Amino acid sequence: MPMDGMPMPGMPMGATPPAWTLYHAGAVLVAWIAMMVAMMLPTAAPAIMRRGPVFALGYATAWAGFGIAATALQWVLERTGALSIHMSLTSAALAAAVVLAAGIYQLTPLKAACLQHCRTESDADTAAIMTVAGTSTAGARIVAALAHGLRHGAHCIGCCWALMLLLFVGGAMNLVWMAALTLYLLLEKSLRRFPTARTTGLALIVAGTLAALRA
Numbered sequence: 001m002p003m004d005g006m007p008m009p010g011m012p013m014g015a016t017p018p019a020w021t022l023y024h025a026g027a028v029l030v031a032w033i034a035m036m037v038a039m040m041l042p043t044a045a046p047a048i049m050r051r052g053p054v055f056a057l058g059y060a061t062a063w064a065g066f067g068i069a070a071t072a073l074q075w076v077l078e079r080t081g082a083l084s085i086h087m088s089l090t091s092a093a094l095a096a097a098v099v100l101a102a103g104i105y106q107l108t109p110l111k112a113a114c115l116q117h118c119r120t121e122s123d124a125d126t127a128a129i130m131t132v133a134g135t136s137t138a139g140a141r142i143v144a145a146l147a148h149g150l151r152h153g154a155h156c157i158g159c160c161w162a163l164m165l166l167l168f169v170g171g172a173m174n175l176v177w178m179a180a181l182t183l184y185l186l187l188e189k190s191l192r193r194f195p196t197a198r199t200t201g202l203a204l205i206v207a208g209t210l211a212a213l214r215a
Helices: 023-041 042-051 053-079 092-106 109-120 121-134 138-164 175-190 198-213
Strands: none
Touching: 023 042, 023 053, 023 138, 023 175, 042 053, 042 109, 042 138, 042 175, 053 121, 053 138, 092 109, 092 138, 109 138, 109 175, 138 175, 175 198
8 A cells, every 4th residue: 555655656757745633744744754764774783782672772762863854854844845855855956955965974074083983882882881781780780781772773863864865855655765875874883994994985075066056
């Protein structure tokens, strides 16, 4: 069955997204949360295998928060007419600006710091987990693992949020685009000796600049 907000066979090209009823907003929120968790859990698989399901819950909760923010952004874009029925930006200039901004962020110190944390986890967090693990209180261990998952998720959001905005360029529910972005994020976290983030940043800056000139 076609999902709310997705184009259906025979739908006119000029069709507008559905009205934001409470039901529709809830469906969009669930879709964003599911999409974020599905895309990001594989990139955190090594940390999850070391830390366990409670850590994974904290990590997923952090990305669920990002899903809420993405839902709000989608609502704003649709209200202003900036988003098509395909859930992609209608303005070529705005799309170019998003690509350019994502490229610039790839080169920032904040991106580098968050990426480093996502690749290795911080020594302070690891030490805290090991300290609590030595206690006899199961509740304390659960809280510590949950908090660690939240912190790790927050760092991964700091690493990937700008790239996630590219979903609005290629189509937020475009499965091919989602799969390609997920694969890239896996490579970015895995290829530690290759300047993946900087190389991608420069490529996005060039692509965004060319798109802006065409717009």
